[in-house]
Amino acid sequence: MNRHVGILVFVTLVWGTTFPLLKSAAATLSGVEISAIRFAFATLCMAPFLRRVPAATWRDGAILGALALVSYVTQAYGLQYISSNRSAFLTSLNVLMVPLLGLLWGGTLSALTLACALAACLGIGLMSWEGGAHLLGDGATLLCALAYALYVIVLSQRAAEHDARQLTATQILFMTVFAGLWVVASDASSGTLHSLNQRLLPHLWPLVYLGLIATAGMLLLQAMAQKHVSADKAAVIYAMEPVFAALFGWIWLGEVLTERAALGGGIVVLAVIASEIKFGKNEA
Numbered sequence: 001m002n003r004h005v006g007i008l009v010f011v012t013l014v015w016g017t018t019f020p021l022l023k024s025a026a027a028t029l030s031g032v033e034i035s036a037i038r039f040a041f042a043t044l045c046m047a048p049f050l051r052r053v054p055a056a057t058w059r060d061g062a063i064l065g066a067l068a069l070v071s072y073v074t075q076a077y078g079l080q081y082i083s084s085n086r087s088a089f090l091t092s093l094n095v096l097m098v099p100l101l102g103l104l105w106g107g108t109l110s111a112l113t114l115a116c117a118l119a120a121c122l123g124i125g126l127m128s129w130e131g132g133a134h135l136l137g138d139g140a141t142l143l144c145a146l147a148y149a150l151y152v153i154v155l156s157q158r159a160a161e162h163d164a165r166q167l168t169a170t171q172i173l174f175m176t177v178f179a180g181l182w183v184v185a186s187d188a189s190s191g192t193l194h195s196l197n198q199r200l201l202p203h204l205w206p207l208v209y210l211g212l213i214a215t216a217g218m219l220l221l222q223a224m225a226q227k228h229v230s231a232d233k234a235a236v237i238y239a240m241e242p243v244f245a246a247l248f249g250w251i252w253l254g255e256v257l258t259e260r261a262a263l264g265g266g267i268v269v270l271a272v273i274a275s276e277i278k279f280g281k282n283e284a
Contacts, residue, residue, distance in 0.1 A: 007225040008237045011218045016244025018214045019088050020252040021206040023079050028199040031076030031140075032186060034207070035069065036179035037200060041211025043176045046169035046220075053166050060158045061170025067154065068219075069175045070147040073182075074140040081137030083255055088245030089124050090141040092268070096120055097149035098235035105153065112274070113232070120239065120271040126264025149235070155223065156231035164223040172216060239268060 025034050053061075079087050096117045099109055159167065187193035200207065226234055246265060249255040257265070 004225040004228040005233075005237060007221050008229060008234060009240060011221050011225075012238055012241040013244050014214055014218050015241050016088070017248050018210060019079070019245040020249050021203075021210060022076055023083070023087075023249075023253060025203040025206060026076060026080045028202065030186070031073045031078075031080065032179055032182045033196065033200070034076045034210075035072045036176065036183045037207050038072075038211040038215050039069075039172060039176040039179050041208055042172045042216035042219075043169075045212050045216040046165070046172050049163075049165040049169040050173060053170055054162075057162045057166050058170055060154075060162065061167055062174045064151060064154060064158075064167070065171035065174030066178065067147050067151040068171060069178050071144045071151060072175070073179070074144040074147065078137045078139075078141035078144065081134045082141065083249070087137075087141050088242035088249075089264070089268070090138060091145050091148070092120075092239050092242045093124060093142065093145040094149040094152065095235045095239040096124075097146060098152050099232050101149055101153060102231060105157075107232075116271045116274050119274075120268050123264040123267030123269075123271060126260050126267070152226075152235055152238070153231045155226050156229070156234060159223050159227045162223075164220060164227070168216070168220045168223050172219065239271075243269060 022034065029037075075087065075091060078090075082090075099107065099113055099117065103109055183196075184193065187196065192199075229237070243265060246255075246257060246261075250257065
């Protein structure tokens with residue numbers, strides 16, 4: 001495993017820790033509130049890199065920021081209705097969406113890649129049906145997967161053109177502005193803006209971790225590593241995220257994985273391994 005692949009595996013491990021934290025925070029905060037707060041902390045961390053940013057970086061940062069914001073907000077919203085491990089596996093559908101959407105950009109899809117994608121679909125299906133479906137929760141999380149698939153594709157196409165620190169800083173700034181405006185508009189109309197401070201205090205330190213480590217730190221590592229890793233391969237690596245999320249959900253939240261869910265998870269892992277072997281043969 002090369003260094004850049006190792007970095008992305010580490011990124012998925014850290015992201016796996018976020019699902020239980022998001023699930024806990026969703027008890028008192030909306031999805032967009034959680035996103036706005038974590039992005040604000042991330043912006044403070046990345047602010048030194050916002051000086052002398054080229055116009056092209058601002059443009060791509062805005063595109064990536066909008067896609068990431070939709071992904072984060074819909075994921076947090078979905079967690080209000082479904083378990084963290086169910087959310088993680090539904091989110092992992094972006095692994096299948098990336099190569100399929102890549103066809104629209106002139107990419108190719110081999111028979112082995114398709115077979116691995118179908119196997120992963122089976123495994124994710126087994127996992128996602130655990131505990132029963134929820135229309136709003138599942139729908140929001142599937143939208144999260146689609147937005148993130150587009151994010152991975154755009155990042156792989158544009159990352160090499162920019163300084164990773166500036167690209168990360170600009171997209172986080174846009175995410176903070178977009179999410180902040182969204183919070184003001186939604187909370188003002190519902191009359192909940194005045195209670196935001198009170199509702200976030202019990203989750204302050206988890207939100208600091210989500211902002212500084214899981215958002216700023218991991219987006220920076222992701223931007224650095226994806227300069228050297230294709231979108232298809234990156235998407236396969238990110239399939240490890242739900243495995244870590246299920247583990248941390250079990251450890252921290254006491255969530256139970258049924259035999260069917262465990263079987264589904266095993267199928268996904270095997271599909272990921274098969275895809276990685278295939279990629280390894282094609283890439284130097």
